[in-house]
Amino acid sequence: KAGVTQTPRYLIKTRGQQVTLSCSPISGHRSVSWYQQTPGQGLQFLFEYFSETQRNKGNFPGRFSGRQFSNSRSEMNVSTLELGDSALYLCASSPGTSGRAGNEQFFGPGTRLTVL
Amino acid sequence: AQSVTQLDSHVSVSEGTPVLLRCNYSSSYSPSLFWYVQHPNKGLQLLLKYTSAATLVKGINGFEAEFKKSETSFHLTKPSAHMSDAAEYFCVVRGHASGGSYIPTFGRGTSLIVHP
Numbered sequence: 001k002a003g004v005t006q007t008p009r010y011l012i013k014t015r016g017q018q019v020t021l022s023c024s025p026i027s028g029h030r031s032v033s034w035y036q037q038t039p040g041q042g043l044q045f046l047f048e049y050f051s052e053t054q055r056n057k058g059n060f061p062g063r064f065s066g067r068q069f070s071n072s073r074s075e076m077n078v079s080t081l082e083l084g085d086s087a088l089y090l091c092a093s094s095p096g097t098s099g100r101a102g103n104e105q106f107f108g109p110g111t112r113l114t115v116l
Numbered sequence: 117a118q119s120v121t122q123l124d125s126h127v128s129v130s131e132g133t134p135v136l137l138r139c140n141y142s143s144s145y146s147p148s149l150f151w152y153v154q155h156p157n158k159g160l161q162l163l164l165k166y167t168s169a170a171t172l173v174k175g176i177n178g179f180e181a182e183f184k185k186s187e188t189s190f191h192l193t194k195p196s197a198h199m200s201d202a203a204e205y206f207c208v209v210r211g212h213a214s215g216g217s218y219i220p221t222f223g224r225g226t227s228l229i230v231h232p
Contacts, residue, residue, distance in 0.1 A: 003175070043206065043222040055190075056219050090159055104150065105220075107159035 001027060004093050004108035005108050010046060012114045020112045025093030029064040031055075032074040033105060037088040046089075049074055050096075078113075086115045118143040120209045122223035130231045135194040136228045139207035142186060149190045150208040151181055154225075160206065166190060177201070202230045 005024045013019050019099050021055055033056075034046040045058040049068035066076040072093075094106035123138040123183060141196060148167050152160040164175025171183040181192045207223040 002164070006178050040225045045219050048218075058219065092160075103148075104165055107152075109157075110158045 003032030004091055004106055006089075006091050006108040006111050009109065010112045010114075011082050012116065013111045014116050015081055015083060017081050018077065019075045019081060019113060020075055021089055021093060021113075022093075023074045023076075024109060025074070025091075026106055029106070030067055030072050031061035031094045031096060031103075033070065033094075034074070034076050035089055035090040035092065036060075037110070038086075042089070048075065060075075067099045074095050083115050086113060088112050118147060118209050118211060118221050120207050120221050120223045122205075122226045124226050125224065126229065127232065128229040129197045131199055132196050135192070135197045135201065135209045135228065137192040137205050137207075137228065139192065139223060140188060140191045141207070141209045142187055143209055145211055146185075147209045147211055149181075149183060150210070150220075151175065151179070151190075152206045152208060153191050154204045154206065156183050156203075163192070163205075197228075197230050199230050199232065202228055203224065204228075 007022045010085055031050045032069045033048040034044050037043045047054055047066050048056040053070045063079045088110045090110045091108045094103050094105045098102055119142045121140045129135055143205055146168050148163050150165045151163040153163050154160045163179050164173045166173050166183045174180045179194045183190050204225045207227050208220050210220040
């Protein structure tokens with residue numbers, strides 16, 4: 001079974017631009033979560049989608065948004081990029097919602113975003 | 117509220133010697149606990165998980181962890197380190213439908229260095 005795929009793998013943008021990142025979950029998985037990883041803040045939860053609905057949201061400004069399509073693929077968008085948005089953005093999929101005990105997540109390789 | 121503390125930011129061992137990566141957690145409910153490993157420029161890979169079944173959990177690549185409720189700890193061990201174990205390790209706590217926050221909380225990570 002193919003793993004979680006993320007595109008693009010690397011991205012360079014300038015301040016003020018917007019960016020869209022894509023995530024394809026493992027086949028059959030309906031939950032997709034997004035994380036931001038930086039050296040200073042570590043791994044931080046952005047949001048989780050299940051069956052096209054946002055189920056949980058982390059503490060990030062409204063510039064960060066996401067959506068999920070009927071085939072479970074997900075996109076996240078960051079508008080008006082700031083230098084501090086430079087990070088590794090990780091996507092993770094799981095078969096069910098986060099409400100299930102021990103529901104493990106399978107991570108993609110991430111998208112490295114650099115904001116200049 | 118839930119939190120997780122990885123007690124060491126770096127652990128250095130020689131190849132063939134035991135590995136101990138320490139993790140303490142805080143949760144109002146009986147949480148699910150996970151250990152993930154991240155190799156450079158890669159996503160996170162699940163090593164093992166605890167979901168209120170056996171307190172000694174065996175994972176992949178010879179790793180295991182013991183859930184100790186009285187000590188609120190979930191330390192990761194391996195009897196003999198291999199060079200390929202050098203990576204970043206993350207302890208994660210997550211609630212579920214029985215209680216706690218569905219949003220996973222990641223530790224800051226422990227960098228495992230393995231010397232020949």
